[in-house]
Amino acid sequence: MPAENASTPGTGPVAVSAGSPLLRVDDLHTSFHVAAGEVRAVRGVSLTLDRGRTLGIVGESGSGKTVLARSIMRLNIGGNVSTSGNVEFEGRDLLDLPLKAMKNLWGTELAMVFQDPMTSLNPVVRVGRQLTEHVRSNLGAGRGEARQMAIDLLREVRIPDAEARLRAFPHELSGGMRQRICIAIALACEPALLFADEPTTALDVTVQHQILNLLGREQRDREMAMILVTHDLGVVAGRTDDTIVMYAGKVVEQAPTRVLFTEMRHPYSEALLRSIPRIGQRSHTRLSAITGRPPDPIDIPPGCPFSPRCPYVQQKCREEPPPLVAAGDGAGGASHLSACWYPVGTDAGRDAFARNLADRLPQTVVVAEGSEFAESAAANAAAEATAANGSFEGGGA
Amino acid sequence: MGRLIAGRMVRLVATLLLVTFVTFMATSLLPGDPVNALIPIEAQQDREFVEQVREEWGFNDPLLVRYGRWLGDAVRGDLGDSYVTGRPIIDEITPRLPVTGELMVVTVLLGILIGVPLGLVSGYREGSRADKAVSAVAQFGLSIPNFVLGLVLIYVFAIKLRWLPATGWTRISDSVTGNLKSVAMPAIALAVAEVAVYLRVLRSDIISTLKENYILSARAKGLKDRFILFRHALRPSSLTLTTLIGLNIAGLITGTIVIEQLFAIPGLGRRLFSAVFQRDYMMVQGLTVLLAAAYVIINATVDFIYIAIDPRIRRRA
Amino acid sequence: MADPTGLRSLQEDGQASALARSPAPFRVRVGRSLWNAFREMPWPTRACASWLVLIVTVAIFADWIPGLQDPNYQGFLFGKSKTLDPPSMEHWLGTDNVSRDILARVVHGARTSLIFAGGVLLCGLVFGGLLGSAAGFLRGRFEAVVMFYVDVSLAFPALVFFLFAITMLNTRGLGIMTVAVALLIIAPYTRIARANSLSVSDREFVTAARAIGTSRPRILVREIIPNVYPTLVAYSLIVAAVLVILEATLSFLGIGVPIPRASWGGDINMARRDIAINVWPMIPPILALVATILSVNVVSDWLRSNAASRSSAL
Numbered sequence A: 001m002p003a004e005n006a007s008t009p010g011t012g013p014v015a016v017s018a019g020s021p022l023l024r025v026d027d028l029h030t031s032f033h034v035a036a037g038e039v040r041a042v043r044g045v046s047l048t049l050d051r052g053r054t055l056g057i058v059g060e061s062g063s064g065k066t067v068l069a070r071s072i073m074r075l076n077i078g079g080n081v082s083t084s085g086n087v088e089f090e091g092r093d094l095l096d097l098p099l100k101a102m103k104n105l106w107g108t109e110l111a112m113v114f115q116d117p118m119t120s121l122n123p124v125v126r127v128g129r130q131l132t133e134h135v136r137s138n139l140g141a142g143r144g145e146a147r148q149m150a151i152d153l154l155r156e157v158r159i160p161d162a163e164a165r166l167r168a169f170p171h172e173l174s175g176g177m178r179q180r181i182c183i184a185i186a187l188a189c190e191p192a193l194l195f196a197d198e199p200t201t202a203l204d205v206t207v208q209h210q211i212l213n214l215l216g217r218e219q220r221d222r223e224m225a226m227i228l229v230t231h232d233l234g235v236v237a238g239r240t241d242d243t244i245v246m247y248a249g250k251v252v253e254q255a256p257t258r259v260l261f262t263e264m265r266h267p268y269s270e271a272l273l274r275s276i277p278r279i280g281q282r283s284h285t286r287l288s289a290i291t292g293r294p295p296d297p298i299d300i301p302p303g304c305p306f307s308p309r310c311p312y313v314q315q316k317c318r319e320e321p322p323p324l325v326a327a328g329d330g331a332g333g334a335s336h337l338s339a340c341w342y343p344v345g346t347d348a349g350r351d352a353f354a355r356n357l358a359d360r361l362p363q364t365v366v367v368a369e370g371s372e373f374a375e376s377a378a379a380n381a382a383a384e385a386t387a388a389n390g391s392f393e394g395g396g397a
Numbered sequence B: 001m002g003r004l005i006a007g008r009m010v011r012l013v014a015t016l017l018l019v020t021f022v023t024f025m026a027t028s029l030l031p032g033d034p035v036n037a038l039i040p041i042e043a044q045q046d047r048e049f050v051e052q053v054r055e056e057w058g059f060n061d062p063l064l065v066r067y068g069r070w071l072g073d074a075v076r077g078d079l080g081d082s083y084v085t086g087r088p089i090i091d092e093i094t095p096r097l098p099v100t101g102e103l104m105v106v107t108v109l110l111g112i113l114i115g116v117p118l119g120l121v122s123g124y125r126e127g128s129r130a131d132k133a134v135s136a137v138a139q140f141g142l143s144i145p146n147f148v149l150g151l152v153l154i155y156v157f158a159i160k161l162r163w164l165p166a167t168g169w170t171r172i173s174d175s176v177t178g179n180l181k182s183v184a185m186p187a188i189a190l191a192v193a194e195v196a197v198y199l200r201v202l203r204s205d206i207i208s209t210l211k212e213n214y215i216l217s218a219r220a221k222g223l224k225d226r227f228i229l230f231r232h233a234l235r236p237s238s239l240t241l242t243t244l245i246g247l248n249i250a251g252l253i254t255g256t257i258v259i260e261q262l263f264a265i266p267g268l269g270r271r272l273f274s275a276v277f278q279r280d281y282m283m284v285q286g287l288t289v290l291l292a293a294a295y296v297i298i299n300a301t302v303d304f305i306y307i308a309i310d311p312r313i314r315r316r317a
Numbered sequence C: 001m002a003d004p005t006g007l008r009s010l011q012e013d014g015q016a017s018a019l020a021r022s023p024a025p026f027r028v029r030v031g032r033s034l035w036n037a038f039r040e041m042p043w044p045t046r047a048c049a050s051w052l053v054l055i056v057t058v059a060i061f062a063d064w065i066p067g068l069q070d071p072n073y074q075g076f077l078f079g080k081s082k083t084l085d086p087p088s089m090e091h092w093l094g095t096d097n098v099s100r101d102i103l104a105r106v107v108h109g110a111r112t113s114l115i116f117a118g119g120v121l122l123c124g125l126v127f128g129g130l131l132g133s134a135a136g137f138l139r140g141r142f143e144a145v146v147m148f149y150v151d152v153s154l155a156f157p158a159l160v161f162f163l164f165a166i167t168m169l170n171t172r173g174l175g176i177m178t179v180a181v182a183l184l185i186i187a188p189y190t191r192i193a194r195a196n197s198l199s200v201s202d203r204e205f206v207t208a209a210r211a212i213g214t215s216r217p218r219i220l221v222r223e224i225i226p227n228v229y230p231t232l233v234a235y236s237l238i239v240a241a242v243l244v245i246l247e248a249t250l251s252f253l254g255i256g257v258p259i260p261r262a263s264w265g266g267d268i269n270m271a272r273r274d275i276a277i278n279v280w281p282m283i284p285p286i287l288a289l290v291a292t293i294l295s296v297n298v299v300s301d302w303l304r305s306n307a308a309s310r311s312s313a314l
């Protein structure tokens, strides 16, 4: 099937000129109008993604990752949503597309794997039908053909005893199995772009790796582009080409994944990195989870949204929002962007940190006390990232 | 699953025993000597004669013995003889059963045929003008007692338009159109409330089902809205509806009694009524036991059906 | 509500009533908050609430309304008024087939309905509420006995039980009707109260009261019962609609309040005999009946959805 995919005109990378990306998002805004006010979930996100490439979107719970992904696919439901900006996919402007035309892209060109495999399968419909109903309706496959396809898909996502599973109901399968099935469903119509929205958050740690590896393998084999959404920087390490870090509906740092881990510039990215639970350490040593909570999306503070929690924060941060600009002259070059007045690893940042430590700003003190651990964690992550990336490239070649 | 069903069966039998026992006890203990219904008033002063009749009918045995005897007979289909007509109760009931049965079946079918599409549409188009109109009509339907509705129907279709007979019953074996004509108004009078209930329940179920994650994932798969509605939303929603319809069938027993009386339909309900007015204890007792048993059994059957159709329960059990 | 003639919806409280599905905390703070609630209603709901206030008021003060005639006065016996008179200055809503004033009968019919519904509700709230609260809190044998009663009671279709009861007791009348239906209504009230009481008994403040050695009856009265009743009060509104229907139905069938007592259902039955000649006497009691049921339903729906949204906003 992968071979077939590659030769299908329009979906394989061969047929496309290098110049136009598969997906280009420009200044995307999404808000929900609720009784309490306007929930500004996504506030001006821009990104590009080429065919066959992978992009990680990382951020805490509530940072707007899901809304961003759904806005691109126009899957936000309810009458209270408003989306503005530009989304260009395969040269089409998705936000201007009539809903009907948009619906034709769902499943066939754009597909999504959801956060919670427990609830994203219909509990009263057999797995076999859920696997192929859209293949039949979207691509017009016959019953027998669809069945064979379902079996192949289940084999591909490594579900043992595939034929018997077709008659199972979702609740008869484990969480990992269900997520494999969701992945199979998403892959069934050979989409050009797959959104994986926290595909492993609801799963056991051991299963998480298997699922992520499965996604990575499928993505490579099918030369499909993928956006991997997660709140765990450790998940994107070694698994995506580029990474975007989101906070309060905005991109705060953006870089090729390897560069991000080696030359992290944004205090929020750094904080996320510190909060990765490492194997090796006891699981409850989440020493430096980020102090405080993300801002209320109805009432986002002026200036830098991270300022109330940032260990580097200065007066300027509270007044002026930092723009997303090239993050210096590191290895990332122009592809490394960050939105911070006092970036990590720069003199300005170090000074700011020292000042705050002297003032005994709580969040700064916490970081300083955990720094020994944090440094080793960062080093570990970087090492792992490089290692994984290496194997990734090996696999891809 | 086997164990679950066995458990329900035990409960069902226990409830049936209870219901029959309570009915029997009440008949036996409450004031008003049933013997009096057996003998002419003049003879009631004749103590010896009364005593003789008591002995003959077994009124003098201990209560539990009498209950056991009565239950044994009842299980074999012998509910005793009517005090008034002297005929076996079961013989009076049997020809009336299909009449009441037909009325109930037609009512439920009408309810489903009208209620389900309306519920589906108004749930799918929540908040739309059509939805609001349907909800308002349903609210009205729930607020009109069935006998009032029956009267309005009689006035319009029997008295003014003269399309349908106001009362009476033509058996289906005698004339199919005649039978349809006699079932139409009673069934509609009963069905309006059913329609309202079904559509309300289905509507709110559809609304909440459409908010489920699996509906979003079905959309993301590229399925058509209509397909999602019928294949993914209606199915889980119809589980509740099935239960509700079953429960309502049991509840219709009450409704048919009223409507049979109003339209003079020779069903079980009307017979129960005449027995009440004739003070025919045996008949009242027999019909009460029968209807209560039907009520309990239908409710239990609904439970079984629910177990059978919900794959989640089916496997868990 | 589901069943305009019986207590079915009362009997399936566990499954059918939306209330039982989402026991929203429902607090009616009397006085000002009732007035506020009234002002918040959309106008159709407000009209319904006003109708209920009106009907309850005239039902209570029926005997003292100036100019309102005696509902049982048959003018034609004294050559005063005619039977089946159309509305006139003397009889605003005309007269029925035995020349009684229809307006007076509708007003007094409201009173019958109110006495019946009020009496039954009171029994349900008092006996059902107390039995259920105690059963859920005390558990053990007491609970077993109470639930036995509930199970038996719920196994009978309401009207069948009622017919059975009046045959065996050989009496009719408002009193016996109220008692018989109250006997049935106690069961669902008990069930709801017990379920609530079970969950309240697990809460911290009850555990705390136990820990400091408060006596069990005292906990029952001070902690459990006050927390059980709000749901029961909300439930009563649903029951009220069913009871109004039930009284009308029973009286219509001739097994409710005996003639000549005014009752909407009974009067509709009286008027039915002349349906082919003159439908007018049937219309006022029908309208009063339907408007009342509709109003109870609309107001209780509004209160429920409003209580739910209020509590979720908190």
Ligand SMILES: Nc1ncnc2c1ncn2[C@@H]1O[C@H](COP(=O)(O)OP(=O)(O)OP(=O)(O)O)[C@@H](O)[C@H]1O
Pocket (backbone or CB within 6 Å): A032, A034, A039, A040, A041, A059, A060, A061, A062, A063, A064, A065, A066, A067, A068, A078, A198, A231, A297
């Ligand atoms: N339909 C909606 N109506 C109102 N607010 C919404 C809606 N959907 C999302 N939000 C708000 O938008 C913000 C961003 O939510 P989003 O689901 O994108 O976060 P996330 O980054 O995906 O977090 P998580 O890791 O929890 O999935 C949140 O504050 C959320 O409450």
Ligand code: SF4
Pocket (backbone or CB within 6 Å): A266, A267, A268, A304, A305, A306, A307, A308, A310, A311, A312, A313, A314, A317, A322, A339, A340, A341, A342, A343
């Ligand atoms: S240093 Fe200032 S600008 Fe940079 S993240 Fe912290 S608060 Fe924001």
Ligand SMILES: [Mg+2]
Pocket (backbone or CB within 6 Å): A065, A066, A067, A115, A197, A198
């Ligand atoms: Mg999310």
